Amino acid sequence: MIRTLLSSVALTAFFLTPSIAQQAADAVAPETSSDLSAFDTLSDAAQAALATKEAGSPTTAQTWMVAAANPLAVEAGAAVLREGGTAADAMVAVQAVLGLVEPQSSGLGGGAFLVWYDATSGEVTTLDGRETAPLEATPTLFQSDDGEPLGFWDAVVGGRSVGTPGTPMLMEEAHARWGRADWAGLFGPAISLAEDGFTVSGRLAGAIEGGAERLQRFSRTADYFFPDGEALQAGDTLINAEYANTLRLIAAHGSDAFYTGPIADDIVATVRTAAGNPGVLSATDLAIYEVIEREPVCVPYRTSEVCGMGPPSSGALTVGQILGMLDRYDLAAMGPDSAEAWRLIGDASRLAFADRGRYMADSDFVPMPTKGLTALAYLDERAALLGGDAALTEVSAGSPEWDHAMLWADDEAIEFPSTSHISIVDQYGNALSMTTTIENGFGSRLMVRGFLLNNELTDFSFRTHSDGLPIANRLEPGKRPRSSMSPTIVMTDGKPSLVIGSPGGSRIIGYVAQAIVANMDWGMDVQQAVAMPHLVNRFGTYDLEAGTDAAGFEGALTDLGFEVNVRDLNSGLHAIAVSDTLSGGADPRREGIALGE
Template identity: 45%
Template sequence: MRLFVKLSSAFAIFVAASCSPLPAEPARPTAGSSEPFVIAANPLAAEAGAEVLRRGGSAVDAAIAVQAMLSLVEPQSSGMGGGAFMNYFESSTGRLTIYDGREVAPAQATPGMFLDAAGKPLPFDTAVVSGRATGVPGAVKMLAFAHGEHGKLPWRTLFGSAERTADEGFVVSPRLGRMIHASNAENRAPDVIAYFSKPDGTLLSAGDRLVNKPYADFLRRLADQGPAALYDGSTAAKIVSRTRAGPLRGSMTLADLVAYKPVKREPVCGKYRLYLLCVPPPPSSGVGLIQLMMLLEQTDIGSRGPTDPQAWFLFAEASRVMYADRDKYVGDPAFARVPVGSMIDPFYVAARRRLIGSTAGPPPEAGRPEPVRQPGADNTLEPTGTSHFIIRDARGNVVSMTTTVESIFGSGRMVDGFFLNNEMTDFSFSPTDAQGRPVANAVAAGKRPRSSMVPSILLTRDGRFAGAIGSAGGNAILAYVAKSLVAAVDWNMSMPDALAAPNLVARGPNFNGEVMKFSPAILEGLRQRGIDLKPGQGEDSGVTAVLIRNGKIDGAADPRREGVVVMVH
């Protein structure tokens, strides 16, 4: 199988890749399924995008407005100082395009930059707030690139909602309030404390009003100057200065910012039930999501349903198999050989599925999808920030975009009213494993770190838009999205119910999830199968998703966050 399964060939393998007969195709969408909409993790961001659509803007136009607002009202998750992947569906041609706005390592970055004097990995809490944590941000240039190809309204008209909200202030939401009062390393960063402190020195809480004049000023310059407002001039100089400040000063230069280029890529696609599931290629982990869905499709999980502990056991064990491969092989394809096609080859996936037994055993080892040199074992950490949104415009074009500053408030360092990312900590801190083998996701100058962001689009067999999905949640994103797809497609749950279903994240030796949301019978059934579910991951999902079913739009935002679906009439 070719390295990337392009759309031109994906439909040819659609039926051939199946291990069971295809069920009947879903009913053809009617006019009722063609309305424009925005689904985002914050109501103000969703409304900012909807306002652009009402003015005749495109899905990409609206995405710019959504991102501008998210940077203000959900700064713990994404922003102008971060990166993103956009999956774009063009209705008139049926073509999918991936816009890669992932951050890159500065030109002076070194493989051992997160090792201490003894050659040991730095504690994550030390690295995350350091000057070395920030990669060259990519979201703004990526959005400008996509706007140049698919924008309808002038760039300068897309920032008004966020600019006004920053000037006038907004009410701190309950989720942002909780993040302000959290106890992460970033919460102790001077910029975070200064930004969220009231005149009396106490921290803002939910219900308080937050004004951000510096961000409003930056947005005015961004509207007038385009991406140069961030990548050149005074803001760029501040970014360099802020990242070069101690502790553990970074190496970013003005030249790094000027040199940043987004990348346009072909999607990776694979069959799942009635649909073609299309995701970003590496450095995204989309191939892992496709592999996981192919593994699950070869089981009887669909006939079991959400109350059957065997269904959750199958989900957990398939997840562990997928993560073993994802963790070992996925990295920046410009620096590492990523066997994408082989990882989702039906015969290879069938062989991997045979690792799923009747009880959970030791963590599965990565497979050998190709007889190539084996990379070292990876120890990348990945916090649970990020945001995902979906937009469809009046022409039927769709944006599925996942965007991040990585950890809560990124590196905790702020410039012109927005936080800088800590995306460099998405690299493996150790450039080699215990055997001295280089790892696929080691730091290198100009390299993009591996990402779990998987903004996905589903197509029907004849290439029509059928749905979109993505999530926040660090390495658990793959599990969150897969659970939601199983619940919505296999178990035929409504999208709100599918997203609300309990999360289970199984990776390596760890089985985490929303223990209190599972029934005692399921928890006992899992224990009998060797899985003792523990809390620790599951509560931080931020899925937004939509399916076109029976001529209707079935969309939802994760109830664990503050997202909404806004229909644009």
């Protein structure tokens, strides 16, 4: 029987070329499992939330709630909501703290996607704060002189992989649209923690230890994470005065202080002079960066609509396709212990990932059949392929309707799972789902003024063409790399019923889709849904979470024709179910909590 069991997630270091890594790279957990001893000084309410999560129960509240990946960040957001701030205000406080206490996953040097439900208008809005490729970048940036793709780590570490960060401007844009609190005051908790010091958690310490060699390539980064030449340990107190100063400038002058002036100058100089692997980011790239409002992608599922971020994210489209195909099948009657249910989920995911690899990229640069991919007739056609009684022997991209013709080759991009997710509902009825990242654990490993810079450009395909056809997700100047981040708001009767998202590389899509099925079809409460063992299939191999009851499906799925791999899987789901009350769930694989009143 599927139960909500927590497994330890081991840190794995490895070297892979892109051709080998496509199916494996984003399965690697960038961090070790949680040691919660670092949070002994939390408020009574936060300690209670930790205990509730450890007991496997959801946190409940009446008025507001925040769920995120670190209790210190959650407390910062809770303080804002308690004082009458909106979900947008709270997000600014949460993100500012996350960039300090969980720097391996997100921060000012990265990017994010945000989905917002506005209680006043009843509308869902999505904001794209994804990083952009520098104007000086060429499609062959990640190729050797003979035209072959670089080794992944050769591309990641250093300035070559750094895109123009979007998170600071996204924070400001969300606050300008939907905030009520004083902008400068939202940075107070993060500034205090940075100046007074915070306790290094077991997760952060484990990530530092596992990434030691690459973190020590650049002096600023090495000095911060390896003071006196020794890696930070769990329980150490860490001060980041530079980060506090950076936040003070942004608090006083807005995101302009980040995109122009001394901070921008330091970012550009750090990228362009990175020893051994300089990049091409320029002051112009920072000065012209924009957050873009995109049309949300909403796909019907059961009696609800599942809404999320469209291109350049593949998240909402692929989650939507999976659920849209499954909508034709009675998963509720099958239940979570049914191998047949997992056959349907696995092959629906494979079909959706085939379309993702062929068609999905930044639609500002390449034509995309966005509406065709989620059209009911097309999903009916794809769902019919699931009608057999065994795993599909062959999966390929479909032929959705286009408003023009274009042929693409399949993508070869690699996407690592070092990311974070924030879910918030405020007292006014607004809801926010935001997934935020610097891509690989610790990003490019370059540090500027107390924060790390992303390696987001390695989310592009290193190849530009395959078999004479262009790859949609190839690198181009100013383009945003495809992402799997899937911040999601499920709408029922015109209002949010579930606010959810996760880190996890391209497995984000499977994690989110599975949790939605668990909650909507199998009646699991929100904590059970985020904690249940993972079974994820993207490219044919069915990954089953080691150390959990998911591994018990190995024989049944093998008999159905699947190749099966039992392995560690490290999601970071944070979710809030909305009804007459609020119910929050935080993934037990990470150190976060859900907190509300």
